[in-house]
Amino acid sequence: MSILLSLFLKLSAFSLVAFGGVNALLPVLFNLAVHQEHWIDVQTFSDYFAIAQAAPGPNFMTVTLIGWHIHGVLGALLATLAIAWPSSILIYFLQRFIMGIKNPMTKQMIQYSAAALAIGLVLSSAWEIALQINHSPAAYVLTISTIAITVFTRWHPLYLIAIGGALGVLGFI
């Protein structure tokens, strides 16, 4: 029971600092789950990351899978609840406050600074996670090609995931 409680508390705290969404904080989640709490190993983390990317739905599913690894369905539900409730309650009250700010300048200012911070966090996150889960030059080539294709074309991400998966099955990555 104590590991469930610790899972719930640690992930709840994580939720409250997850500026820029869960993807911006994957390295923090990685450290927490792999190095600090030893919930899972590096390989399982990157496999769960892949499954969460390939599955439909919100991209915080890596968290759900970590919970599942620890304590089955109950762990999965608890982990998802933990990641969602603190920020949900926070925004429930905060949205009225922010919508209520009359000065459009102040509103803009908050949005601009938050956006810039989020971009920095997302890019750092991608970099640090790439260092953990890419083990071959081919994997980096695939990551960089993905960036180039999604930035310069309008391909649906699902095609890229399918291509990446196929290349992996064929043993290229």
Place this chain on the structure above:
Amino acid sequence: MSGFGGVLPWARRTLVERDKILTSEEFSAILGICQIVPGPNIMNLAVCVGSRFGGARGALAATLGLSLGPIAIVLCLALLYEHYSYLESVKGLLRGISAVGVGLIASTGFKMLRDEFRYPAMLLVVLLTIIAATVFHLGLGYVVLLVSPVAIFIARKKAQAL
């Protein structure tokens, strides 16, 4: 449920373009708020949109509706993974997908970065954040504490300029 590769674009299409529940400006404003607040962006969005139409109960319904289906699917995949993860082809499959996945996260960042070129001084904030997080490996709290004064200062100028 059909939100492959993140739910955000799909949410926009459904709420704004198909069902016309929100106008485009309202959607952007709500999304902007959701990105300021920590936590899963899409959950925050569900809380905002849900509470607008049904108070706390609407918020709860929206978040549950958004997460229960995908959780069921991802757990089925996890079961398959338990049984077949020893296969060399499954390992390769996951390696390929995660390499693409990390690229997708990076490209979200790069796409958002494009908007910042409208006011290049803001790039300094992005750069500072990256340096603090990756070179100095500061914890998130310190990154936010360190960068946000600069961010607010430049954002103020940007708000005045644009």
